[in-house]
Every structure is written in C-alpha cells, then in structure tokens.
Amino acid sequence: MSIKINLDMVMLKKNMSSKDLAKIINITNANLSILKTGKAKAIRFSTLNDICKALNCQPGDILEYVNDEIEDTIE
Template identity: 60%
Template sequence: MAIVIELDVMLAKRKMKSNDLAQIIGITPQNLSVLKSGRAKAIRFSTLDAICQALDCLPGDILCYQPNEVDSQTP
C-alpha cells in the first residue's frame, strides 16, 4: 500500500503508550494495533481527528505517501 502509517514514531515523540492513546481516543487497543501495523483498509476522519488532538499533531505527521515501485517491464 502506498500510504504508510507512522503512528509509532509520533507515539515515541510524545512518550505515550498505545494503550493510553486508545483509551483517550475511545477505540480498542486491538483496533489501534491494526491501524499502527498498516493492516487497516480505512480510517474514519473522526478517529484521525481524535488521534491528532491527542498527539498534538497534523495528519501528515502520521500518514505518509510512498509510491509503490512499478516493475519497468510491466505493460
């Protein structure tokens, strides 16, 4: 996937544990883990807003675009 979640980086910068963030934003630690690992297929704007408020950051601080490498021989 071309969107990379860098939530671990921001948690480390803020010296916050995942479980604490999950509790603050009102989601389960399991759902936060799915998001952190990049296995999530979507994120609600309300969840993204809550994360940004809790971590005092912008969406671009935790979401990063990295284009997939395309095989040069693919038509």
C-alpha cells in the same frame, strides 16, 4: 500499499503508550494495533482527528504517501 503509517514514531516522540492513546480516543487496543501496523484498510476522519488531537500533531505526521513504483526500482 502506498500509504505508510507512522503512528508508532509519533507516539514515541510524544511519550504516549498504545494503552493510553486507545483510552483517550475511545477505541480498543486491538483496533489501535491494526492502525499502527498498517493493516487497516481505512480510517475514519473522526478517528484521525482524535488521534491528532491527542498527540498534538498533523495528519501528515501519521500518514505518508510512498510511491511503490519508485521503491520497487530502488530495491
């Protein structure tokens, strides 16, 4: 997939646990785990908004576009 999820890094910088973030944004720990591991196929803007609000960050801090074609040629 071309979208990399950096939620773990942002949470670490903000000293926020998964349990605390899940509680603040009102989603289950399981669903937050799916987001963090990049297994989610989509994210609602309202959820992204809540994450950014809770972590005081921008969407670009959490989501990153990675060109798979360039990565494949480097490896």
